[in-house]
Amino acid sequence: MSKKRVLVVTGGGDCPGLNAVIRAVVKRASQTQDWEIWGSYEAYHGIMHDPMEVVLLDGKAVAGIHVRGGTIIRTTSKGSPMAWAVQQKDGSWTTEDRTDFLLERMKSLGIEAVISIGGDGSQRISQALFEKGCQVIGVPKTIDNDLSATDFTFGFQTAVQIATEAMDRLVSTAESHHRAIILEVMGRSAGWIALHTAIAAGAEVCLIPEIPYDINRIVERIESRYKGGRGFANIIVAEGAKAKDGTIFAKKSTEIGYENVRLGGIAYQLSQQLKDAGCSADIRETVLGHIQRGGTPIAFDRILATQFGVKAFEMVLNGEFGKMVTYKNHSITSVSLKEAISEYNVVDTNSFLIQTARGIGISFGD
Numbered sequence: 086m087s088k089k090r091v092l093v094v095t096g097g098g099d100c101p102g103l104n105a106v107i108r109a110v111v112k113r114a115s116q117t118q119d120w121e122i123w124g125s126y127e128a129y130h131g132i133m134h135d136p137m138e139v140v141l142l143d144g145k146a147v148a149g150i151h152v153r154g155g156t157i158i159r160t161t162s163k164g165s166p167m168a169w170a171v172q173q174k175d176g177s178w179t180t181e182d183r184t185d186f187l188l189e190r191m192k193s194l195g196i197e198a199v200i201s202i203g204g205d206g207s208q209r210i211s212q213a214l215f216e217k218g219c220q221v222i223g224v225p226k227t228i229d230n231d232l233s234a235t236d237f238t239f240g241f242q243t244a245v246q247i248a249t250e251a252m253d254r255l256v257s258t259a260e261s262h263h264r265a266i267i268l269e270v271m272g273r274s275a276g277w278i279a280l281h282t283a284i285a286a287g288a289e290v291c292l293i294p295e296i297p298y299d300i301n302r303i304v305e306r307i308e309s310r311y312k313g314g315r316g317f318a319n320i321i322v323a324e325g326a327k328a329k330d331g332t333i334f335a336k337k338s339t340e341i342g343y344e345n346v347r348l349g350g351i352a353y354q355l356s357q358q359l360k361d362a363g364c365s366a367d368i369r370e371t372v373l374g375h376i377q378r379g380g381t382p383i384a385f386d387r388i389l390a391t392q393f394g395v396k397a398f399e400m401v402l403n404g405e406f407g408k409m410v411t412y413k414n415h416s417i418t419s420v421s422l423k424e425a426i427s428e429y430n431v432v433d434t435n436s437f438l439i440q441t442a443r444g445i446g447i448s449f450g451d
Contacts, residue, residue, distance in 0.1 A: 090196050092132075092198070092199045092200070093107055093142065094128045094199065094200070095107070096161065097204045097206055097207050097226065098160070098162055099154070101228070101379070101382030102226070102386040102390035103202060104147075104154075105387045105391050106226075106391070106394040107124070109391040109392075109394025110200060112147070113395045117402070121143075123141055123196070126138040127158075127160060127161040128160060129187055133183065133186070166187045166210065166214075167184055168182070184213060188218070188219060198222065199211075200221075200397045200398070201221055201223050201224065203225075204227035204229070204231070204238070205232060207226075208232075208426050221406060221422075222406060222410070223410065225410065225411065226239060226240060228243070228377055229277065230277040231274070231277070231430045232425060232430055235412050235413065236411075236413055239389045240386055240390075242385045243382045248268070248373060248377060251371070251373055252286035253286055255268055255319060259317040259318065260317045263314065263315050266368070267321075267356055268373060269323075269349070269371070269372045270282060270321060270322070270377065271373070271374070271378075272325060273348060274294050274325045274429065274431065275295075275323075276291075279293050279323035280293055280439070283447055284441060287445075289446075289447065290303055290318065291448070293323045293325075294325040294327065295434050296449040296450070297329040297451070298328055298449065298450025299328070299329055300362045300450070302450050302451065303359065304364045306448045306450075307320075307366050308366075322351055322352055326351060328358065350372070352372050353370055356368045392412070393417070397410050405419060407423075
């Protein structure tokens, strides 16, 4: 008798802990006699491509992968099946909804359920597929921690750890040279990485998208750190931060199939703003970039990812489709996909975490 098949996909940006989820799904499934796990390369691209690129995920395939960064079935932020890029005869590009084609392909492979590991964009695709009859379960993944239905997404704590270690190193060089050093971190429109890193690393200034900054207030704070030309200051800025009278520093992507704007580079913009505002400090910039996404996940994220993977497969067994696994109040539970994508998770400016930061003297430039 043939086994029932679950398809696992990893979509969006890579994230520490993806492999731990995949491993947990496979190991939990191995305790049954009726199911086997398959993976599609680069999210749903593996199903959409000719020939299809899918792989059986067994115990040998996932052995020891929980300590590895990235994802063994690869990932992509391009080419949603709801807006599949198609080149016209004249060389121009358009998009088509190919979800029906995707569902037919999965049916031909005998796929009975899908576990989609991804962030907000990936789970919007999950909801669209669920509405068309696909038996799908979501697993929240993003270093940005911007899904409101879960207290934490795996990968976030590793990103914060990496950013904190980077700032720890920048503090010593800033002090040695009497400099103000700006560290730019990821997060898109949410300031979670920047805020947690600022508190952990002891930054003087933390700029996040939720609190537009006044450049003159930042200059005042930096100057207060200097006496007789000597002193230093460390500034953390989220890539989506903006001045009170400015806009987010972003560029429209020219990549085919990539729908998001390209963030990154505000550290240099902020540096110039400070100089134009009369800041006397010697300023240097560091953009941490994709270092935050790669490498070995810390223990917290390995454990959380493993819990998510086990829960996701057990939801398959229980027929709990159209839902996403969540971590709430130290419990692993679930919510509907519709609820999971209904609200973007930004930093509450009245939260105790913000109060804590202000309480230890961190300036948000407001």
